[in-house]
Amino acid sequence: MKNPYLYGTPILFPPNRINNVCFTFNNRHYQFEINEPEHGNHIHGLVYNKNWKVKKYEANGDQVLLVTEFNAVLHPDVIKQFPHALVIEMRFVLSGSKPHSLKITVKNVFHGS
Known part of the structure; x- marks a missing residue:
């Protein structure tokens, strides 16, 4: 497939559009790369087009x-923009003719002081 990340269930983390590619939260500044150049924003997060294990x-x-x-x-490109040691897990269950289920868990795995 030419663009395999265009199919399936995209995980947009952090979600939405980040105006001017930066924000501050709890006195911590976050700086993202521009990936929507026509508007000078960052859009759709950092993990939608990455390989998952x-x-x-x-x-x-x-x-x-x-x-x-x-x-x-x-x-490293994700950590540079969103410097948190996090793990995102997706759990898919497909069962016959029943609707499928999807559970997403985000864990902060930093164990420092």
């Missing part, structure tokens, strides 16, 4: 479980 895959009868993980520490 498949943590777990199980097929049992008509049910399939898929767990994927994104570890920000493994992506």
Whole structure:
């Protein structure tokens, strides 16, 4: 596929459009790269077009479980813009004709003082 990140369930983290590519929160300044040059903004977050690790895959009868993980520490370009040691996990469950479920968990894994 030419642009595989255009399909599926995009994770837009941090979400939305960041006006002028920066913001301050709790006295901490965040600076993002411009990826919407016509408006001078950052849009759609930092992880929608990154590779995720498949943590777990199980097929049992008509049910399939898929767990994927994104570890920000493994992506220097993400840490540069959003300097938090976070892990995002997506858990997909597909079960026969029932609607599928998706659970997303974001964890701060920094264990410093």
